[in-house]
Amino acid sequence: MLTPTAASDGTPAERPHSSGSARPQPAGRGLGAQVAEAVAEGLTAVLTGLLPDPPPKAARTCTALQHASSDGLLGTRCDISLRGQPGGWTATGRAEHVLGLPGADRILCEAVRPGGGGTVLVLLPLRGPGVARGEGKPSPLTGARWGCVRLDSVPVPDAHTVQVRPGHEQLLHDAVAGTRLRLARLVTELAADAVAAAIGYVVERPLAGGRVADRQAVRHALVEATAQVRMCDAHLNRVESRAAPSLRDAALRVAAHVAFAAPRAVETACQLHGGYGFLEEQWIARAYRDSVYTCALLGGQDQLDRATGLLPITAGPEAAAVRRTTAPVRPPDSASAFRAGVRALVRQDIAPHVPDWEANGGVTRQLFAAVGRAGVFGVRVPAREGGLGLGLADGVAFIRAVGRDAVGGVSTSLSVQTHVAVPLLQEHGTQEQKRRWLHPLLKGDLVAAVAITEPGGGSDLVNATATRAVATDEGWLLDGEKTFVTNAPIADFLIVLARTEPRAGALGMTFFLVPTDLPEVRVRRLETVGLRSSHTGRIRFTGCRLPAEAVLGRTGLAMAHLARVLPEERLAISAGMLECARRSVERTAVLPTVRSSAAARGELSGWTVRLEAAEAFLDAAVERFDGDGGGGGGVRLDADLAKTVSARLTQLIVNGCARLAGPDAFADESEPGSLLPALRDVRVLSVFGGSCETVRDTAAAEILRGAVVRRGRDPRHHLLAPRTSTALRRDDAQSRR
Incomplete structure (x- = not known):
């Protein structure tokens, strides 16, 4: 049973009486109120500042811009003309779906003078002769009010008009872009709150003698939702922290990605709440309703698709x-x-x-x-x-x-x-x-090779490792078999994972340095479908005698040693994956059949936006790795998320590019549009560096462990991109100055 309580914005919030109920609403106002404030403080404040006689700050002013200026921001439509001459202007036309209009006293709108006179910003009263306004239909966006207004020869003083000149035009576009980024940030934070609420719910919700969080499908869904939130956050951070050549284009890219990813994360969170996700009194249900409105809020799907489709396909971050x-x-x-x-x-x-x-x-x-x-x-x-x-x-x-x-x-x-x-x-x-x-x-x-995987199992190393190393008076006796070992056929030595204590579990595994020229080491080359440039082998150790100094690190701590290098390996793998995807997009984009198809170009551009977000997330994870030495749990989570996201996205893009390219994708590898190497290589990405399923399991464990540790603190702390220790030290130094 749920007992209503007062939330900070006056709306009822639920408080659970048992661990089986949904979690309380996060503190803060509804998304609609935050959106209205962002538009007022950003777009409206900047543009009214251009007027010769701007309204007082306390005035309630709403804003309506044409699609050409706003790229569909907020879904507002404006068609107003300005007639007459200085000292005798009148405005005629209508504006629809204007945020905050029902409670506003004035409207700042974009008008056009007939005869090629250019665009003008006009400040008009919302009461008086010639003004007819109404409130729009209720919006899914909690707390937001929309309206429409019709103007019929409304007088306009000269002090309430300003010509949009080239300098003003850039300012207008920057104000729109900045507002779009701020709204995308609010939506990302909404998604972070929703996923954090879902994490808390599945941790506490009992199921069949355990918890909902014990189900693998639930854990994997949480990982996917967390990855979507953190990619949106990283994408925003990259654009906000860099001086982009075109803020307008960069903001559209981010908006397109947030409009795609954030609602999916919220939908997953809502689904994980079970029946509570469909109760109007529950915050998570209202969050889902708000998230559905994201696309219209940030520009509308048609508008985002059109604007994104016009963006060029560019090379990767380093190229x-x-x-x-x-x-x-x-x-x-x-x-x-x-x-x-x-x-x-x-x-x-x-x-x-x-x-x-x-x-x-x-x-x-x-x-x-x-x-x-x-x-x-x-x-x-x-x-x-x-x-x-x-x-x-x-x-x-x-x-x-x-x-x-x-x-x-x-x-x-x-x-x-x-x-x-x-x-x-x-x-x-x-x-x-x-x-x-x-x-x-x-x-x-x-040349080195790292021999970890065994024929009886791959990613479950603790249970699958059957290779044994037994201590002797002279050192160690190694027996067993390893497979899928990169570089094995040309390696001079191996770093071999072996079990040294049968009953110690993860604390019974040790690394050994093994030269490949020993007679007891037999290496057989494996032929693989992809990664043809990489030698892969299977190794058998039969009574292989090793000296005591062959142990690498501490006996029994190989899994701990491996855990410290896996994030580095997985981040490097992710970089290679994403570069493969980007190269495939670039090769496909130059094909005549693709260039002549608007649908194909739009699909490629959409993938480019998702690639940009994944690259931003990877770069943020690498920066954090360098900042704290790669040893933190957050870094491990970053690496696991990057690996699973990059594998899935690269497979989607490479296979999709082959579909768009048609026979050209399977041409000789020297041809510009050939995707043969990528098509051969992409399949192994799901298992290389740890299967995606196993990596999702480790990521889920880190997410759920973080939820327990951070109980009672800001739930988004574990979901939005963490600050690197380098950045924290820099901020600390600035504060001391």
Whole structure:
């Protein structure tokens, strides 16, 4: 049973009497009131400031702009003409679906002078001769009131008009764009509140002796909804923090994505509330109703589709900055010099060899030598130990460069060494192990493979690992089998996960360094459908004797060691995935059959917007990783979300591009529109670096653990993009100054 209480905006809010009831309404006013305030403080305040005689700040003023100026913002329609001459102006026409009009005293509207006189902003009273106004139909947007007005030769003083000149026009567009971004932010926060409420509800709701949150389908739904919210947040943060060449276009891109993603997140949250999600007295039901209105609020689907479809298909985040450079990679005078150098490295030493690698079974050791000479394997290794001392952001720049001009198999082979083997050795290796294995690895003189997956199971490592290492007087005796091991056929040594204590679960697993030239190590090459440039193998260990110093890290703590490198690997994988998707879009966009189809161009542009949001989220996750060293639970969650989102989006885009391209997608790989390598590679993305199902499980565990830890605090804290420690330190320093 629910007992109504008073919410902060005066509306009834429910308070549960048992854990089976829905959670209370989040504090704060309804979305409609927040939208009205955002429009008044942004759009209306900016435009009335242009008038020679602006109204007082306390005046209740609403705003109506034409579609051409607002790109459909708020769904308002305005068709008003200004007749006469200075000192004798009159306004005639109508404005429909105007936010706040029923309670306003004045309307600021856009009027057109006949005969090509240009656009004029006009401030008109809403009472008096010639003014007929009415209230529109009730809106799904809680607390918002809309209305329409008809004007018939209403007198307009000169002081209440202003000609929209070129300078004013830019200001008008910026005010519209800024308001659109602010509304998109409000919708994103609504979605965050809804998902946070759903998390709390499924944690507390009992079901069959457990909780609703124990069901895998529920956990995966929470992960998908959380990912949608955090991508919207990251997309907004990117546009708000950067000086975009065209704020208008950038705001439209964000609005298009928020209008797509946020309502889906709220719908999921509503569904997870069960029957409570359909009760009008419940906040979550009202949140769902508000979210349905998102598209109309931000511009209307037709308008967003049209505006988005006109936006150009552009290269990825790293491509434009380093396209025409031949700068060396090493030494890195700056991050930009490094990123410029890796582009040159890829184009000169990698891309020309890709056709041969794809056709003849994989990369050669010369690839590792070239990358090692450039220092890329040590991108995150401190300079005192032979590395470049840079961050994961620079490593991701390299992966993007490889993804742009090479194929997925190349980045796969290199990422295993750069983002798994090197971090494990760097963090847990002894000085002797670093001398023997790490330092030659950084130079490209050695090739490493990480042997984790077994024939009996992949992602469930604790239960599936059957490879055993038994302690002996001389060291260890290793027996077992590993499969799907990247680089195994050409590797000089392996980092092998083995069970050392059968009954200790996750605390009974240990890493071992195993040379591949031992007679007890047998490697067999596996032929795969995709990732043809990457060597994949199956390994059998039969009575393999290892010295005591073969242990990497601490005995029994391999899973803890692995947990620290998995976020780095998954973020790198995500970067390669998204670059593959973007390259597929670019290749498809130049095909004559696609360029001549408005529907195909619109579909590609829509994917580009979603790609931009995913890239923004990935970049924010990488920044956070570099800010706190990659060890926090938030970073693990970011990496898991990025991996699942990137895999699904890349598969959707690559397969969709093939559908649009038709036979051109399956042409010879040298043809501009060929998508063959991407089509071969994209299938494995669902299982590479951990299956998407398993990664969703780990992400759900992190989300639910965060909900318990943060109980009683701002529920959105765990859903909206966290601040990096670097940003926090910068803010702290500024506050001290």
